[in-house]
Amino acid sequence: MNELWSNGRDMPLFLAPMAGITDWVFRLLCEEQGADIATTEMISAQGLVTAKKANNAYRLLARRAPFEKPLLVQLFGADPYWIGEAARAVSAAGRFAGIDLNMGCPARKVTGSGSGSALMRDERLAGRIIHAAVAAGGLPVSVKMRLGWDEEHENAVTLARIAESEGASFVTVHGRTTVQQYSGQADWEKIALVRRAVSIPVVANGDIAGGESAREALRATGCAGLAVGRAALGDPWVFSRIRAGLQGQEMAAPTLSERLQMARRHAYLMRISRDERTALLEMRKFFAWYIKGVPGAASVRARITTAADFEEVDACLRELEDRRGDEQ
Ligand SMILES: Cc1cc2nc3c(=O)[nH]c(=O)nc-3n(C[C@H](O)[C@H](O)[C@H](O)COP(=O)(O)O)c2cc1C
Known part of the structure; x- marks a missing residue:
């Protein structure tokens, strides 16, 4: 090639x-x-x-x-x-x-x-x-x-x-x-x-x-x-x-805190590349994907979908993190 x-x-x-x-x-x-x-x-x-x-x-x-x-x-x-x-x-x-x-x-x-x-x-x-x-x-x-x-x-x-x-x-x-x-x-x-x-x-x-x-x-x-x-x-x-x-190696899947870290960075880059409202609307689906499969994420996902701003989203993510913190 x-x-x-x-x-x-x-x-x-x-x-x-x-x-x-x-x-x-x-x-x-x-x-x-x-x-x-x-x-x-x-x-x-x-x-x-x-x-x-x-x-x-x-x-x-x-x-x-x-x-x-x-x-x-x-x-x-x-x-x-x-x-x-x-x-x-x-x-x-x-x-x-x-x-x-x-x-x-x-x-x-x-x-x-x-x-x-x-x-x-x-x-x-x-x-x-x-x-x-x-x-x-x-x-x-x-x-x-x-x-x-x-x-x-x-x-x-x-x-x-x-x-x-x-x-x-x-x-x-x-x-x-x-x-x-x-x-x-x-x-x-x-x-x-x-x-x-x-x-x-x-x-x-x-x-x-x-x-x-x-x-x-x-x-x-x-x-x-x-x-x-x-x-x-x-x-x-x-x-x-x-x-x-x-290469014949196995790599562990990311932890919840790594996923949330990635979600936050994704949101940060979205916010510097678009206006705040568009960034929030576009980020919703990504947040849902980042927490997919995490036990207890369903209710958080629903709240993220209606969040009025990124601060509210971040509070949801922190809550998920705190709830799951012991298991990491
Ligand atoms: C949301 C979404 C948008 C897509 N948009 C395009 C596109 O703009 N151009 C394109 O060639 N394929 C598009 N595709 C097809 C993907 O490039 C890919 O061919 C398809 O998802 C199969 O690969 P995957 O099983 O790895 O997802 C899109 C797929 C999805 C899920």
């Missing part, structure tokens, strides 16, 4: 793009725990280019902290023209390692306009889109896809071949179909079929949640990298546990 993409690692660990989640704050926390490369949330190619400069939300999504590791910008869209223009803009910004093309999002508001995983149903257009991003020059391009639209139309092998022939640097495959959304199990054996079909690197994605599943996914797919999404929610340490697992 090209040095730029792998960040110099033999088996790079990617933080998978997650809309509403993978802003610079979350990326930073995951990178500190061992994620090698991250991707922005998906950004509309046309929006990135055309939205008014003064309040261009898309530019905000593409914000990168100067101390971050290599960052890919994920674009979605169904028009090769806008993809090309957006790729040029991202390249000109000079702060990004590459462009990732979203061909895997199953959300109807994305597929309805022919973007995301709808592109897997139109291989010709998908090829033109990859071509446009590559032809824009400047940055390496990757494609993130699913196995196919549904069980009868699993064409990840074909799409990966198209990506390779259009000049993509690597592909990431989530081992589910669009129709499956997030149900069932990711099928790593089918990712292996893609891996065998192309000579560009293939990154495996889906249900990798710790050292053991990472080893299993690697054994099943033989992939060149692993991408982790949901397992990192409330648990950025998953990357260090995976890295340890790949």
Whole structure:
């Protein structure tokens, strides 16, 4: 794998793009725990280019902290023209390692306009889109896809071949179909079929949640990298546990006080990167993830969801900590 993409690692660990989640704050926390490369949330190619400069939300999504590791910008869209223009803009910004093309999002508001995983149903257009991003020059391009639209139309092998022939640097495959959304199990054996079909690197994605599943996914797919999404929610340490697992070591899960410490730091970074109200609203789900599975957390979680400010949240966290303190 090209040095730029792998960040110099033999088996790079990617933080998978997650809309509403993978802003610079979350990326930073995951990178500190061992994620090698991250991707922005998906950004509309046309929006990135055309939205008014003064309040261009898309530019905000593409914000990168100067101390971050290599960052890919994920674009979605169904028009090769806008993809090309957006790729040029991202390249000109000079702060990004590459462009990732979203061909895997199953959300109807994305597929309805022919973007995301709808592109897997139109291989010709998908090829033109990859071509446009590559032809824009400047940055390496990757494609993130699913196995196919549904069980009868699993064409990840074909799409990966198209990506390779259009000049993509690597592909990431989530081992589910669009129709499956997030149900069932990711099928790593089918990712292996893609891996065998192309000579560009293939990154495996889906249900990798710790050292053991990472080893299993690697054994099943033989992939060149692993991408982790949901397992990192409330648990950025998953990357260090995976890295340890790949080296045949076991690493203990974080303690409650480590989790709460991470939650507080996450909140602090949120508060310096947004206005107070937005930070509070956005942090709610993260707080819930940080205390997931902690006995007695349910009532605290409910109170956090309605907390009026961060002081109230902190009181809830302290209460949880005090209650559980003896058991740490
Ligand atoms: C809340 C959420 C938001 C997501 N947003 C994106 C996105 O913007 N672009 C994308 O390609 N995939 C997106 N995904 C899919 C993930 O990148 C990943 O492919 C999927 O969650 C499977 O990996 P996992 O089992 O490790 O979570 C999203 C997933 C979740 C749960």
